[in-house]
Amino acid sequence: MSAYNVVRMRVKPGREEEFIKINNTFPEGMLDKMKANGFRHGAVVKTGDRRYCFLGEWDSMDAIVKSRPDMIKDLDRMRDLLEDLGSDLGVTDPVSGETAVEFGEATSTRNIEIVKSIYASFAKGDVNAILAVMHENVEWEYGTVDNGVPWLARRRGPEGVAKFFQTLADTTELKSFAVDDIVGNDRVVVGLARVEAVVKATGKLIREEAEPHIWHFNSRGQVMKFRHAADTFAHVRACQK
Secondary structure, eight states: OOOOEEEEEEEOOOHHHHHHHHOOOOOTTTTHHHEEEETEEEEEEEETEEEEEEEESSSSSSHHHHHHHHHHHHHHGGGBBBBOOSTTTTTTEEEEEEEEEOOOOOHHHHHHHHHHHHHHHHHHHHHHHHHTTTEEEEEEEETTTOOOOOOOOOOEHHHHHHHHHHHHHEEEEEEEEEEEEEEEEESSSEEEEEEEEEEETTEEEEEEEEEEEEEETTTTEEEEEEEEEOOOHHHHHHHHH
């Protein structure tokens, strides 16, 4: 379930330009680390005279907890620019929690970030993180026909997706995997992947230069449908002894 953190703050007189400048930059590697932890996107909103609020969207509360040390480091960069809010709050008033209700259409940016997080989780071998963004009735390899390739079989639900990853590990040896481009809109995201894998049963190599991966989302940012638009002929041949 997605989560948000909100941090209210007030900038000292004459220091707003510095504050905005600092928030337009991040220490090297910090934003990438936060994204790997599950950060989707954020914004700094001006709510009044020298008053600002940071809003961040995350994959889960666990993602927020993982990134708290980095968020504190980021706050330390601007702490001298902030006024004490009073009432024993200090210079910030932070709150966070899981999403109770979502409404409106999912943004293309959010969906693209979710797909990026899926690929990052795949690289780490974290299948559970991938399953967390699947709808309970997700269609995996939708619109395909049975071609005898075990990792391209149609499946349904998170259990079916988990079975895909297990089958992939059991039947192939992944030599290289990289996603060069990810594009999308409010409903569909496409990733183009470079893949080299060896079929364990035959020793034959599969090479894809730009294999399309098609992800369909609902308004809550859950994956409803997915398929590899792979070179099925090459996959079938690689499976044949």
